[in-house]
Amino acid sequence: MTLLRKLHFVPLAAALAASACVPPPMAPVPPPQDNPGLVxxxxxxxxxxxxxxxxxxxxxxxxxxxxxxxxxxxxxxxxxxxxxxxxxxxxAAGQVExxxxxxxxxxxxxxxxxxxxxxxxxxxxxxxxxxxxxxxxxxxxxxxxxxxxxxxxxxxxxxxxxxxxxxxxxxxxxxxxxxxxxxxxxxxxxxxxxxxxxxxxxxxxxxxxxxxxxxxxxxxxxxxxxxxxxxxxxxxxxxxxxxxxxxxxxxxxxxxxxxxxxAIERPPVCAPYRQYRVCGMGPPSSGATTVYAILKQLERFDMKALGPSNAVSWHLIAESQRLAYADRDQYLADSDFVSVPVTGLIDAAYLAARSKLISDSATMPTALPGTPPGATLAFAQAPQQEEHGTTxxxxxxxxxxxxxxxxxxxxxxxxxxxxxxxxxxxxxxxxxxxxxxxxxxTANRVEAGKRPRSSMAPTLIYGPNGSLRLAIGAAGGATIPAQVAKAIIGVLDWNLSARDAIALPVLFAPGGDTVYVEQGTTLEAMITALQQLGHDKVVARPASFKANAIERIGGKWRGAADPRSEGAAVAP
Structure with a gap:
């Protein structure tokens, strides 16, 4: 973690005093001092x-x-x-908005x-x-x-x-x-x-x-x-x-x-993964449903035992992504304009059935969208362009x-x-x-007043005791759910720090039959092993990723910034 406690900035109090048109801040209720926050x-x-x-x-x-x-x-x-x-x-009590x-x-x-x-x-x-x-x-x-x-x-x-x-x-x-x-x-x-x-x-x-x-x-x-x-x-x-x-x-x-x-208050999308509660942003974001599907479809596999150095782990992640992104491309759009089956997309029985399509020793010939409870196939499936302007x-x-x-x-x-x-x-x-x-x-076609589908996936995860375990999100267009899900697996299944989990190489399998792996990483070295598991089209490409997180370990906050970025965590 890059932790900066003091940078060379003019103190805020001095800036306020120097500006006659800006009054001093309201006096807030003093916070507890035993656990300072973090950004x-x-x-x-x-x-x-x-x-x-x-x-x-x-x-x-x-x-x-x-x-x-x-x-x-x-x-x-x-x-x-x-x-x-x-x-x-x-x-702190777990109420999410x-x-x-x-x-x-x-x-x-x-x-x-x-x-x-x-x-x-x-x-x-x-x-x-x-x-x-x-x-x-x-x-x-x-x-x-x-x-x-x-x-x-x-x-x-x-x-x-x-x-x-x-x-x-x-x-x-x-x-x-x-x-x-x-x-x-x-x-x-x-x-x-x-x-x-x-x-x-x-x-x-x-x-x-x-x-x-x-x-x-x-x-x-x-x-x-x-x-x-x-x-x-x-x-x-x-x-x-x-x-x-x-x-x-x-x-x-x-x-x-x-x-x-x-701006609109939306219902949070919250559901269990192992002993944790994962919460995120619903439509028009595809983030929460896609991240959760990737995780839940892997729940029946012993990801902890497999570990991050095993090609089978990454094969399973790729297969789960392919299914999750197929559903994303089929169903996700602005829910004020399109009926999005959010409840069905995170339904445990539905995702368990989707998980059965995944084998630890072979690759699905084709990853097709499913039919979650409450869904209609009135719209055509369509992927989304990637972007490079998010934080x-x-x-x-x-x-x-x-x-x-x-x-x-x-x-x-x-x-x-x-x-x-x-x-x-x-x-x-x-x-x-x-x-x-x-x-x-297509569900995500242009309409007046409509909000375009997004891949952004700001996420909060609560532990078995109900307290916050991890706050995380990423930038990188359609790769965002893949980045976030990978980091969550790193923290919850592989017992890595949030920083080390973010630093793990990124694999991206967006619904088709091509798997993209981060160039110059251990994943590039696994291309042959992934091909032996049935992934014929494995392409190494340069990194364009950026994630940030805060986790709670031993009663203390720890910040994490992607080592590929210029990011940092700063304590008050």
């Missing part, structure tokens, strides 16, 4: 922002919001207030939203510009969560992010790499080019201090006036205008679309409450359209570009 995020400066809020007596939800805001500044390639997310919160802050399609959207001259556009061509932008959800999510679980004043949560944007932050090696491969979106908008590129058109080198005064001003406005300042008035008018007049893929989005956005972060507080939050702008730097110092998402590309298949509509 884990993909950037240490964002984790420190959350830890500062914990030091002031903030809740895990307060800390998660501050972390999300800071990531808007220091990790704009992955998430921010121009995107959306899912939040899973849990109390979830909030859906997924972006929505504008009222003008329809099934052929990504068509031109009667033909579908290619996936790369629909990303930049206005047509891919959904109405952002992160700030409505944050406001709803803060109203329910916040302990500090709303404006206090913005101060670390305001300071980072105003005073400057250094470009990291990972961000520099993103600026290089994602120039089409990062430099799409003149404001983005001015921030992150030099006069020669090349990305500013790693270590360059960047100041974003426009974003600092946006934050100050929202801190003072609340989330309505984002969804109405000048900010909303600017979003609608820039989406509608984008130099590439302009599309109709109105201020009414933006003002109408609502996950977790926070726990002194009261033992937890927040697991996955946030995204979809592709790196989203659509490339920038408003007020932040990038707008390209989340609508998470819909199926082609709305039907084999003469049947």
């Amino acid at each position: 884990s995020a993909a950037d240490p400066r964002a984790a420190e922002a959350g830890a500062q809020i914990l030091r002031l007596g903030g809740s895990a939800t307060d800390a998660a919001i501050a972390t999300m805001l800071a990531l808007t500044v220091v990790e704009p390639q992955s998430s921010g207030i121009g995107g959306g997310g899912f939040l899973v919160t849990g109390t 979830t909030i859906d802050g997924r972006e929505t399609a504008p009222a003008a959207a329809g099934p052929q939203w990504f068509y031109k001259d009667g033909k579908p556009l290619t996936f790369p061509d629909v990303i930049p510009g206005g047509r891919s932008v959904g109405v952002p959800g992160n700030l409505r999510l944050a406001a709803l969560a803060h109203n329910k679980h916040g302990k500090l004043a709303w404006r206090t949560l913005f101060q670390p992010a305001i300071r980072l944007a105003r005073d400057g932050f250094a470009i990291t090696p990972r961000m520099f790499a993103s600026l290089g491969y994602a120039t089409r979106t990062a430099a799409f908008d003149p404001a983005g080019r001015a921030l992150f590129y030099g006069a020669d058109g090349k990305p500013l080198p790693a270590g360059t201090l960047v100041k974003n005064p426009a974003l600092a001003a946006t934050f100050e406005m929202i801190a003072a006036r609340g989330a309505d300042a984002f969804y109405t008035g000048t900010n909303a008018e600017t979003i609608a205008a820039k989406v509608g007049t984008a130099p590439f893929n302009p599309a109709p989005m109105t201020t009414a679309d933006i003002a109408a956005y609502k 996950h972060f977790v926070a726990v507080d002194s009261w033992g409450d937890a927040a697991s939050y996955t946030s995204t702008v979809e592709s790196a730097f989203g659509s490339g359209v920038m408003v007020g110092g932040y990038y707008l998402n390209n989340e609508l590309t998470d819909f199926n570009i082609v709305p039907d298949k084999d003469g049947k509509p």
Whole structure:
């Protein structure tokens, strides 16, 4: 675990005192001091922002919001207030709630939203510009969560992010790499080019201090006036205008679309795995049902005895993924538009029947979707494109409450359209570009006001005694459920620390007959063994993974950040 207790930041109290327009925080109820909380995020400066809020007596939800805001500044390639997310919160007593802050399609959207001259556009061509932008959800999510679980004043949560944007932050090696491969979106908008590129058109080198005064001003406005300042008035008018007049893929989005956005409390998806209780985010996320199916279908196998060094373990994981992803591609979509059989997809008897399709010595010729209780096969099966613009972060507080939050702008730097110092998402590309298949509509087709299917899987796991054991999530598009399930198996079945479980190589078997293994790892060395078990198409590919977690061991919190990333865990 990378644990940072003190970084070189201006103390928050000093920042508050220096800002005459920002009053000091409300005095919260003092937390217990015997078990300080923790924050884990993909950037240490964002984790420190959350830890500062914990030091002031903030809740895990307060800390998660501050972390999300800071990531808007220091990790704009992955998430921010121009995107959306899912939040899973849990109390020390095990009460779990979830909030859906997924972006929505504008009222003008329809099934052929990504068509031109009667033909579908290619996936790369629909990303930049206005047509891919959904109405952002992160700030409505944050406001709803803060109203329910916040302990500090709303404006206090913005101060670390305001300071980072105003005073400057250094470009990291990972961000520099993103600026290089994602120039089409990062430099799409003149404001983005001015921030992150030099006069020669090349990305500013790693270590360059960047100041974003426009974003600092946006934050100050929202801190003072609340989330309505984002969804109405000048900010909303600017979003609608820039989406509608984008130099590439302009599309109709109105201020009414933006003002109408609502974050939604959804029922959590909770079910048992061995002696544990696994809780996650339901539709429009496919995360919870897919993660749980992967786990539950493996429950009859002795994963502990097999261990992480055995090719049979990874063969079983691959087979379980193939079944889980087949169901995901068939059934998961926005449950406000499509009947999603969530209860059936996590039904113990159904998953036991699916598990019987898995052999420890052979490979299924084809992994087909099943028919869970309550399901209809009215829709065609359709997979989802991968993305590279997501981040996950977790926070726990002194009261033992937890927040697991996955946030995204979809592709790196989203659509490339920038408003007020932040990038707008390209989340609508998470819909199926082609709305039907084999003469049947797909569940995840574009519709007005609909939220695209997501792979994000913020997860909380409670132990046999009812206390929180693990809070976890990941980034990496469709690989997210595979990453999260693998890490959970590592912690619960293989008795690894959360960090070591996250560091395990990733195997990804998304429903078809191809198995992808992480290049340069022990899994690549197992390709022959996997082929002998029947996996004919095993492909090694470079890693593009990023996970964060907090676990409870011996009555203490321990943070974990993916060693492939620049992430860190920070204590208050």
